[in-house]
Amino acid sequence: MNTEIITIGDEILIGQIVDxxxxxxxxxxxxxxxxxxxKLSIGDxxxxxxxxxxxxxxxxxxxxxxxGLGPTKDDITKLTLAEMFGGRMVxxxxxxxxNERTLAARGIEYNxxxxxxxxxxxxxxxxxxxxxxxPGMWFERDGKVVVSLPGVxxxxxxxxxxxxxxRLLAYFKQGKVxxxxxxxxxxxxxxxxATIASWEDALPExxxxxxxxxxxxxxxxLSAYDIKSDSEETEIDRRFKELERMIPEYFVGYEDDTVAxxxxxxxxxxxxxxxxxxxxxxxxLSASFxxxxxxxxxxxxxxxxxxxxxxxxxxxxPRDTLELYGAVSEETAMAMADGVRCLCGSDYxxxxxxxxxxxxxxxxKPVGTVWIGLATPNGTMARKFVFSRLRPQNIERFAAAAAxxxxxxxxxxxx
Amino acid sequence: MNTEIITIGDEILIGQIVDxxxxxxxxxxxxxxxxxxxKLSIGDxxxxxxxxxxxxxxxxxxxxxxxGLGPTKDDITKLTLAEMFGGRMVxxxxxxxxNERTLAARGIEYNxxxxxxxxxxxxxxxxxxxxxxxPGMWFERDGKVVVSLPGVxxxxxxxxxxxxxxRLLAYFKQGKVxxxxxxxxxxxxxxxxATIASWEDALPExxxxxxxxxxxxxxxxLSAYDIKSDSEETEIDRRFKELERMIPEYFVGYEDDTVAxxxxxxxxxxxxxxxxxxxxxxxxLSASFxxxxxxxxxxxxxxxxxxxxxxxxxxxxPRDTLELYGAVSEETAMAMADGVRCLCGSDYxxxxxxxxxxxxxxxxKPVGTVWIGLATPNGTMARKFVFSRLRPQNIERFAAAAAxxxxxxxxxxxx
Numbered sequence: 001m002n003t004e005i006i007t008i009g010d011e012i013l014i015g016q017i018v019d020x021x022x023x024x025x026x027x028x029x030x031x032x033x034x035x036x037x038x039k040l041s042i043g044d045x046x047x048x049x050x051x052x053x054x055x056x057x058x059x060x061x062x063x064x065x066x067x068g069l070g071p072t073k074d075d076i077t078k079l080t081l082a083e084m085f086g087g088r089m090v091x092x093x094x095x096x097x098x099n100e101r102t103l104a105a106r107g108i109e110y111n112x113x114x115x116x117x118x119x120x121x122x123x124x125x126x127x128x129x130x131x132x133x134x135p136g137m138w139f140e141r142d143g144k145v146v147v148s149l150p151g152v153x154x155x156x157x158x159x160x161x162x163x164x165x166x167r168l169l170a171y172f173k174q175g176k177v178x179x180x181x182x183x184x185x186x187x188x189x190x191x192x193x194a195t196i197a198s199w200e201d202a203l204p205e206x207x208x209x210x211x212x213x214x215x216x217x218x219x220x221x222l223s224a225y226d227i228k229s230d231s232e233e234t235e236i237d238r239r240f241k242e243l244e245r246m247i248p249e250y251f252v253g254y255e256d257d258t259v260a261x262x263x264x265x266x267x268x269x270x271x272x273x274x275x276x277x278x279x280x281x282x283x284x285l286s287a288s289f290x291x292x293x294x295x296x297x298x299x300x301x302x303x304x305x306x307x308x309x310x311x312x313x314x315x316x317x318p319r320d321t322l323e324l325y326g327a328v329s330e331e332t333a334m335a336m337a338d339g340v341r342c343l344c345g346s347d348y349x350x351x352x353x354x355x356x357x358x359x360x361x362x363x364x365k366p367v368g369t370v371w372i373g374l375a376t377p378n379g380t381m382a383r384k385f386v387f388s389r390l391r392p393q394n395i396e397r398f399a400a401a402a403a404x405x406x407x408x409x410x411x412x413x414x415x
Numbered sequence: 416m417n418t419e420i421i422t423i424g425d426e427i428l429i430g431q432i433v434d435x436x437x438x439x440x441x442x443x444x445x446x447x448x449x450x451x452x453x454k455l456s457i458g459d460x461x462x463x464x465x466x467x468x469x470x471x472x473x474x475x476x477x478x479x480x481x482x483g484l485g486p487t488k489d490d491i492t493k494l495t496l497a498e499m500f501g502g503r504m505v506x507x508x509x510x511x512x513x514n515e516r517t518l519a520a521r522g523i524e525y526n527x528x529x530x531x532x533x534x535x536x537x538x539x540x541x542x543x544x545x546x547x548x549x550p551g552m553w554f555e556r557d558g559k560v561v562v563s564l565p566g567v568x569x570x571x572x573x574x575x576x577x578x579x580x581x582r583l584l585a586y587f588k589q590g591k592v593x594x595x596x597x598x599x600x601x602x603x604x605x606x607x608x609a610t611i612a613s614w615e616d617a618l619p620e621x622x623x624x625x626x627x628x629x630x631x632x633x634x635x636x637l638s639a640y641d642i643k644s645d646s647e648e649t650e651i652d653r654r655f656k657e658l659e660r661m662i663p664e665y666f667v668g669y670e671d672d673t674v675a676x677x678x679x680x681x682x683x684x685x686x687x688x689x690x691x692x693x694x695x696x697x698x699x700l701s702a703s704f705x706x707x708x709x710x711x712x713x714x715x716x717x718x719x720x721x722x723x724x725x726x727x728x729x730x731x732x733p734r735d736t737l738e739l740y741g742a743v744s745e746e747t748a749m750a751m752a753d754g755v756r757c758l759c760g761s762d763y764x765x766x767x768x769x770x771x772x773x774x775x776x777x778x779x780k781p782v783g784t785v786w787i788g789l790a791t792p793n794g795t796m797a798r799k800f801v802f803s804r805l806r807p808q809n810i811e812r813f814a815a816a817a818a819x820x821x822x823x824x825x826x827x828x829x830x
Contacts, residue, residue: 013451015442016627020433022456027430036428037463039456041437048452179429188521190486190528190548210459211487212426213567221431276698276719282705283691283698286719290697293773293806301725303718304691304701310716310759314729344725358708366520386520390546391708393569 001174003029004056005039008049008067008077009151012041021066021156032165033176034062035225044068049080053146061144062168064160067151069134071113078120078137081148085139087123091115092135095126099133124148127163131155136163145171174226180236181212181221182243183252185259185404189213192250199243207236215393216400217252217259249408259403260288266410267298267348274406275344276302277315277336279327280354280370285399300344305336315339328353328365333373333382341375348409349375350402351382356394370398374405376413416587418444419471420454423464423482423492424566427456436481436571447580448592448640449477459483464495468561476559477583479575482566484549486528493535493552496563500554502538509543510535510550517548539563542578546570551578560586590641595651596627597635597658598667600674600819604628607665614658622651631815632667632674664823674818675703681825682713682763689821690759691717692730692751694742695769695785700814715759720751730754743768743780748797752788763824764790765817766797771809785813789820791828 005022012019019041026036037060042048049068056063068077082089096118100110108114117133120126127136127147132155139146147164149156184192189211193200200209203222212219222239224232244251253262267274276286282304289299305311308322317335325331333351341349354370361367368387373380383405387397420437427434434456441451452475457463464483471478483492497504511533515525532548535541542551542562547570554561562579564571583589599607604626608615615624618637627634637654639647659666668677682689691701697719704714720726723742727734732750740746748766756764769785776782783802788795798820802812 012438013441013454014445015438015440015451016625018433018435018438019454023427023430023433025430026428030429036430037458038467039428039434041454043452179431181431188518188523190526191523193487193528194524194526210425210489211485212431213485215567215569221426223429275725278698278701281702282710282714283693283701283703283717283719284705286693286698286721287696287702287810288698290699290719290721291807291810295697296721299697299721301719301721301729302698303729304698304705304716306701306705306711306714306716307759310690313760314716314718314758343729344722345728388517388546390569392706393546395702395706 001034001062001172002037002060003034003062003064004037004060006052006056006063006065007039007041007151008044008065009041010043010074013043021151021153024153024157025064025066025160028160028165029064030177030179032169033174033226034168034172035177044074044076046076046080049077050084053081053084057141057144057146061172063144063146064164065146065148066156069148069150071117071133077148081124081137081139081146082121085121085123085141085146087121089119090122092118092120092126094128095120095133095135098130102133127159129155129159131158138164138167176227177223177225178227178233178236179221179223180240181219181255182240183217183219183254183257183262184247184250185217185252185400186250187218187247189218192218196243196246199239199246203239204235206232207239215396248411252407259400259407261292263403263407263410264289264292264295264298266407266414270410270414272347272410273298273300275300275340275346275349277340277349277351277373278302278304279306279311279336279352280356281352281395281399281402282306284395285350285352285402288399288403300346303340303343311336315343326365328355328369328371330371330382330384333371334375334380337373337375337382338380347377348406349373350406352398352402354394354398356391356398357389358391368394370394370401372398372402372405374409376409416449416477416589417452417475418449418477418479419452419475421467421471421478421480422454422456422566423459423480424456425458425489428458436566436568439568439572440479440481440575443575443580444479446592446594446638447584448589449583459489459491461491461495464492465499468496468499472556472559472561476587478559478561479579480561480563481571484563484565486532486548492563496539496552496554496561497536500536500538500556500561502536504534505537507533507535507541507550510541510548513543513545514548542574544570544574546573553579553582590643592638592640593642593648593651594636594638595648595655596670597655598632598669598672598677599635599662599665600632600667600815601665602633602662604633607633611658611661614654614661618654619650621647622654631811667822673703674815674822676707678818678822678825679704679707679710679713681822681829685825685829687762687825688713688715690715690755690761690764692755692764692766692788693717693719694721694726694751694767695771696767696810696814696817697721699810700765700767700817703814703818715761717759718755726751730758741780743770743784743786745786745797745799748786748788749790749795752790752797753795756790762792763821764788765821767813767817769809769813771813772804772806783809785809785816787813787817787820789824791824
């Protein structure tokens with residue numbers, strides 16, 4: 001069962017807004033077992049709308065349209081659809097009455113523009129929009145469906161959930177779709193692909209694998225389409241468990257997990273606390289934990305020791321160490337981790353000291369070099385990594401690599 | 416001059432990622448004077464790619480494609496374009512050598528999949544991707560252009576800025592377009608619009624004004640299209656200077672300035688240093704400064720005092736203050752700022768203590784409440800703000816409000 005999504009609005013084409021509606025609709029359609037084959041964004045233009053809807057109907061069974069339903073002149077979606085599907089414009093009483101009440105409550109006069117919002121072609125089934133003035137519309141032609149929804153995200157979402165999805169499921173009958181995502185960290189895409197090639201090759205044909213890389217992790221998605229039983233879901237779980245045993249140190253978790261969230265879960269499980277000493281990450285490592293609600297359960301705090309004076313005076317890194325080995329060194333990373341662990345009284349402590357760039361690199365320590373320290377109840381260690389030349393990506397990767405070092409330590413400690 | 420954007424990737428169609436690339440590209444094309452007529456998202460599917468590119472070329476002069484250039488089997492954009500534009504696959508030496516160096520520096524073995532990344536059809540002009548392994552490609556046919564870019568946002572952005580936009584302007588001989596953006600902070604969009612209405616009304620007709628709001632600032636963009644002389648640029652500068660005199664305390668700067676970068680510039684100008692004590696912002700305030708290259712010139716460091724013990728033991732906030740007034744209070748905010756200023760030996764110090772949410776709010780101190788402290792050589796003060804119910808937005812606004820408090824202080828001090 002193929003579907004297409006069309007989002008309408010000049011503001012999308014000039015890049016003034018990011019179209020989040022279509023991603024949300026696509027996710028809901030997929031969950032309900034519909035395949036989304038295309039997403040199209042066009043302007044508030046009659047010819048473009050006609051061409052887009054005709055083009056979509058030629059290839060797909062259902063078309064979901066958002067936007068262009070406002071009361072002003074530039075919003076022409078409704079009139080264009082009325083022309084395409086025929087019928088005469090009539091007043092939808094329920095919409096008319098609700099809009100009158102809503103506007104009166106806000107002290108807004110009910111004018112001609114507002115009244116126009118309640119007019120719909122009599123060829124459409126009206127989908128009542130309880131949270132806005134523009135009603136949704138459901139058209140049918142030759143066993144295919146076209147749905148028009150307002151572009152305001154929360155109005156669109158309510159209509160999709162309450163009206164569109166149940167009606168689509170009733171109108172079309174088809175098998176389920178399942179997607180699961182595993183999160184990996186620490187292997188480049190090509191190395192990961194080579195490492196797990198035998199696992200990938202052994203996958204049954206009905207499971208589709210996709211690599212989804214980002215600077216701080218690579219996600220692997222397995223999908224099964226048009227399924228009749230629960231066995232495909234069970235099979236996906238089994239295959240991911242197999243993968244987890246194959247690359248345990250690179251396997252972070254599932255779905256929305258990140259290195260930081262997986263580390264946080266392990267800290268909670270261990271009943272342990274964390275403190276952080278940051279030089280090159282400059283607050284970003286702390287922020288990756290405190291961005292998550294409930295961080296205070298395990299995150300005590302930390303020191304951003306950007307200057308050497310702060311490293312020495314606040315964290316107690318010996319001046320000799322800084323002079324002899326430099327700020328970016330194994331010795332300084334370990335002294336920073338020890339220092340902040342002692343200062344904050346935490347079970348574990350992480351430290352970062354490196355060269356995020358663009359300046360400050362040398363032959364021996366190029367931009368992208370970082371030493372990460374980890375102090376534990378059983379001792380302190382440090383590891384060196386070398387990443388890229390770009391400051392923002394380096395900061396993100398340094399922070400993720402630090403969290404991952406603690407994650408691996410906690411995995412062993414909890415074993 | 417009409418353009419279309421095609422984003423390729425199954426992950427877009429199942430709604431797993433929101434396509435931010437196409438909005439960014441659309442904004443840059445519009446700024447350069449190109450009209451974007453459609454944006455299309457399709458899956459990693461040969462037939463769909465061919466149909467989309469052919470369809471776009473039939474109506475538009477230039478087509479920008481992102482995605483589907485990874486080293487794995489599901490990425491088929493390059494091979495499909497090679498089929499469409501003919502030519503034979505050859506190795507791009509520059510890409511090959513750079514990829515080999517990059518991977519070697521990271522200790523990654525150069526395998527068959529990596530080598531494939533350097534293969535390009537000889538009908539394409541290679542656009543060197545300095546930040547990733549997949550090169551961009553520029554194809555021409557009958558006076559029209561098709562560009563293929565990697566889907567990783569920072570790689571795509573670098574290639575668009577350095578290669579694609581200059582080449583498009585040269586190829587299509589576009590008249591000049593000028594855009595200047597002023598950055599404001601501290602007034603809601605509707606209040607800002609009312610405040611500057613007389614300035615807006617007096618603008619000459621050939622200057623177009625756009626409001627570009629985001630959670631932490633509102634940008635005002637003035638544009639002039641298809642211009643022949645420098646007089647329009649001079650006029651834009653004059654109008655913005657007028658605006659600056661009109662709302663001095665809300666006028667942050669120009670173009671890519673942020674509250675943090677404007678504050679950093681003032682710290683440099685004053686030859687002054689900064690330290691930061693963060694509770695609710697949990698590292699994000701420090702990170703907003705250290706994200707900028709050269710932060711070490713003025714940023715000494717700070718303390719993330721997430722727990723009360725760290726506030727007391729490291730920053731020296733009196734236990735009495737914490738018990739009597741609470742962690743979220745004027746008194747604690749001032750003691751934190753004083754504490755970190757003393758600890759790091761900085762000229763200025765900022766502190767944040769508040770309730771980012773979703774939990775932890777009360778009748779008296781609802782979620783979104785923050786006290787911001789500012790310690791200066793001439794004394795210490797604190798201010799309260801109340802923002803929203805959403806944790807990520809609150810953290811961002813708390814940090815921006817803190818930097819802005821210092822910015823205003825430095826503006827007076829330097830006057």
